[in-house]
Amino acid sequence: MSTDYNYDDKGQFFPFFVLTLTSLVTFPLTYNLLRPSKGLENTAPRIKSDFKPEHGDLIDAQKRRRLRKERRIKRIVTVVVGYAVMAWMAYLIVVTARTVPKIWDPYDILGISRSADEKAISRHYKRLSLVYHPDKIRPDPAKNETIEMLNERFVELTKAYKALTDEEVRNNYIQYGHPDGKQSMSIGIALPTFIVSEGYSKYTLLVYGALLGVLLPYIVGRWWYGSQRYTKERVLVASAGNIFREYRDDITDGGIINALSSGDEFKEMLQGPRSDAGLAKLEKKVLAEDPSYLTPEDRAVIKGLDDSSRRKALALLWAYLGRVDLGDATLNGEKYEAAPIALSLNEAFTAIALAFGNLRPILGSFRTAQHIIQAVAPGSSPLLQLPHFTPELVQTIGGADNKEHLTVQKFMSIPEAERYSLTVGAGLLNEKQYTTAINVAKQLPVLEVSRAFFKVMGEKVITPSSLVQLVVKARFIPPGSANVPAPTSADLEDIDPDEDDLDAIMGRNGKKTKVVNGQRVEETKSEPVQPPLAHAPYLARDHSPRWHIFLADAKQGKMAVPPFTFTTFDKPLFDPVTGKPTFNVQTLKMQFQAPPQVGDFTFVMHMLCDSYLGLDTKMEITLHIDDPAKAAALDEEDDISEPDEGEFPNERLLTQMIKDRENLTISEIIDSIAGQMQALKTGQAPKKKAKKPSAESSEDEESDTDGDAGDTSDTNTETDIDDDD
Numbered sequence: 240m241s242t243d244y245n246y247d248d249k250g251q252f253f254p255f256f257v258l259t260l261t262s263l264v265t266f267p268l269t270y271n272l273l274r275p276s277k278g279l280e281n282t283a284p285r286i287k288s289d290f291k292p293e294h295g296d297l298i299d300a301q302k303r304r305r306l307r308k309e310r311r312i313k314r315i316v317t318v319v320v321g322y323a324v325m326a327w328m329a330y331l332i333v334v335t336a337r338t339v340p341k342i343w344d345p346y347d348i349l350g351i352s353r354s355a356d357e358k359a360i361s362r363h364y365k366r367l368s369l370v371y372h373p374d375k376i377r378p379d380p381a382k383n384e385t386i387e388m389l390n391e392r393f394v395e396l397t398k399a400y401k402a403l404t405d406e407e408v409r410n411n412y413i414q415y416g417h418p419d420g421k422q423s424m425s426i427g428i429a430l431p432t433f434i435v436s437e438g439y440s441k442y443t444l445l446v447y448g449a450l451l452g453v454l455l456p457y458i459v460g461r462w463w464y465g466s467q468r469y470t471k472e473r474v475l476v477a478s479a480g481n482i483f484r485e486y487r488d489d490i491t492d493g494g495i496i497n498a499l500s501s502g503d504e505f506k507e508m509l510q511g512p513r514s515d516a517g518l519a520k521l522e523k524k525v526l527a528e529d530p531s532y533l534t535p536e537d538r539a540v541i542k543g544l545d546d547s548s549r550r551k552a553l554a555l556l557w558a559y560l561g562r563v564d565l566g567d568a569t570l571n572g573e574k575y576e577a578a579p580i581a582l583s584l585n586e587a588f589t590a591i592a593l594a595f596g597n598l599r600p601i602l603g604s605f606r607t608a609q610h611i612i613q614a615v616a617p618g619s620s621p622l623l624q625l626p627h628f629t630p631e632l633v634q635t636i637g638g639a640d641n642k643e644h645l646t647v648q649k650f651m652s653i654p655e656a657e658r659y660s661l662t663v664g665a666g667l668l669n670e671k672q673y674t675t676a677i678n679v680a681k682q683l684p685v686l687e688v689s690r691a692f693f694k695v696m697g698e699k700v701i702t703p704s705s706l707v708q709l710v711v712k713a714r715f716i717p718p719g720s721a722n723v724p725a726p727t728s729a730d731l732e733d734i735d736p737d738e739d740d741l742d743a744i745m746g747r748n749g750k751k752t753k754v755v756n757g758q759r760v761e762e763t764k765s766e767p768v769q770p771p772l773a774h775a776p777y778l779a780r781d782h783s784p785r786w787h788i789f790l791a792d793a794k795q796g797k798m799a800v801p802p803f804t805f806t807t808f809d810k811p812l813f814d815p816v817t818g819k820p821t822f823n824v825q826t827l828k829m830q831f832q833a834p835p836q837v838g839d840f841t842f843v844m845h846m847l848c849d850s851y852l853g854l855d856t857k858m859e860i861t862l863h864i865d866d867p868a869k870a871a872a873l874d875e876e877d878d879i880s881e882p883d884e885g886e887f888p889n890e891r892l893l894t895q896m897i898k899d900r901e902n903l904t905i906s907e908i909i910d911s912i913a914g915q916m917q918a919l920k921t922g923q924a925p926k927k928k929a930k931k932p933s934a935e936s937s938e939d940e941e942s943d944t945d946g947d948a949g950d951t952s953d954t955n956t957e958t959d960i961d962d963d964d
Contacts, residue, residue, distance in 0.1 A: 560615065693863075
């Protein structure tokens with residue numbers, strides 16, 4: 240009995256090996272493609288509007304192109320090929336299974352039941368011997384039988400019979416699975432049959448060498464290099480370096496647009512002949528337009544660039560911001576393609592500006608995001624965000640002499656009749672266009688601050704270097720809203736959770752505490768609520784609005800506390816049934832470390848929405864830092880005055896004394912209160928103090944009092960208590 244290990248020359252395990260490897264790649268990719276995306280842009284509602292901008296078909300085409308790019312066509316192809324390979328391997332496995340010898344089974348060979356006893360097995364074997372003994376049977380030519388085949392069959396029958404009746408043979412079968420004992424083992428090497436055949440060994444080594452020595456290092460290296468090419472803002476590292484070199488402490492508006500044009504993403508977009516195609520026509524259109532949105536400095540920058548791809552990218556950005564019709568479908572398509580790239584690059588510029596901490600570039604970066612999303616040039620009117628509004632219409636509404644632009648909120652605050660007369664008419668808007676614009680304006684998510692204050696959780700005062708929370712209470716009040724209710728005092732308060740409720744403090748249990756009729760009530764938080772997607776008809780991608788809150792030192796022009804970004808809120812913005820605003824008070828919190836000094840620190844709080852112009856909030860807010868000794872004194876006072884049962888002890892004591900002894904004097908009431916307070920501190924019952932004799936007492940009362948006067952222990956004890964107090 241051989242104990243050698245022989246390779247499987249049929250390559251029967253190759254399909255199993257390929258099927259396993261393919262499934263390890265195909266199944267995760269399938270899940271990645273089919274799972275619902277949790278991105279903000281895929282879960283937010285939309286502002287209802289039927290407005291279709293000029294070149295809407297080009298914008299939709301760019302959106303579809305970006306979606307195809309994000310879905311990764313290569314992944315889809317890989318999944319399809321993977322399932323095809325898996326199906327082919329499954330077919331090979333099924334075919335191979337038909338040719339693989341079955342496991343040696345004596346019951347199956349003899350054709351008897353496993354419940355048969357030894358006598359039944361012997362009788363059955365004798366009947367088979369009469370039929371299949373070589374001396375009794377002859378080969379059947381119709382079945383291609385030979386004498387050797389008949390002998391082998393009878394030998395198998397004999398082995399099977401002995402495996403069930405002979406003790407030694409039966410032991411071999413039980414221990415090794417075969418009556419002859421241990422058999423040789425066959426191991427498949429998971430390669431196709433033609434490779435394991437003789438003469439192909441060198442090709443086998445070549446395949447393994449290519450897979451392990453070339454393909455695997457290439458895939459790992461490409462993945463590593465690809466992950467290192469991008470920053471966390473998903474911008475090329477080279478682009479971030481270019482933008483960093485363009486940064487200046489006083490940069491803003493047009494300077495930021497110029498800095499964004501240095502991104503290498505534009506070089507990838509304008510590869511080859513695209514960098515020069517139509518450049519002259521583009522510049523002629525951009526520079527020949529009304530220079531109200533393009534300053535002389537910005538015009539000079541465009542003309543002074545030598546790099547054709549960057550020069551074209553910058554001109555495309557200004558054409559997009561100025562809503563310039565370039566008169567060419569290809570150029571217009573490139574104009575809408577450049578805007579989402581610039582928006583991504585602006586995130587990198589924002590990160591650089593925040594690292595430097597200068598207020599002007601930070602504000603400029605947030606304003607640039609607003610301009611790109613709304614396709615409105617710096618310095619232009621916020622009313623251009625509304626459908627069908629043009630610079631000429633805006634000038635008519637605001638007046639030629641009005642140097643300050645109207646915001647959407649101010650425009651909607653104009654009485655309806657006056658607003659209608661300013662907007663609708665010959666050369667202005669028709670009624671349908673006016674209705675569309677007003678409907679969009681009434682859906683804009685204007686977040687108005689109702690109250691902003693500082694606090695330390697669980698403390699009454701703020702001490703140096705403590706962890707301070709800036710609590711902002713705000714409401715979404717769309718422009719033109721009428722009958723807006725005033726917020727309640729309870730909604731403007733921020734109640735701390737119980738000290739022993741660690742889950743509530745960490746925000747893990749989804750509960751919050753509010754005050755209703757003077758009582759603390761715990762209510763379960765609903766799912767986070769997203770505001771509608773930004774109404775940005777000219778931007779070739781969806782964008783969910785972000786609100787950024789940060790503190791600045793106006794005197795130094797520096798950022799004091801980095802921005803906290805909010806994308807979801809804890810209460811609905813609109814009623815799901817009526818669609819009307821709820822005016823719910825939203826709570827926004829940001830935490831930072833207080834200054835290490837005692838005193839008052841005045842900050843400027845900026846709350847900016849990155850998606851709309853004119854919705855920003857700027858207000859002064861003062862942080863008062865108290866001496867730690869004051870906090871300790873307040874804590875000590877709280878320890879003394881707070882009763883165990885939640886009831887004010889002096890009030891309870893006074894009520895009980897009025898019921899029991901209505902003739903107590905004021906001094907007796909005060910002494911009793913002092914004794915009660917001492918009992919709370921020491922845990923001992925207060926001792927009675929001897930009453931002084933009154934002048935109106937009778938002689939008998941005087942004699943009684945004099946008889947008790949020799950015992951002064953109560954008085955001394957009371958004196959000691961007074962000394963302790």
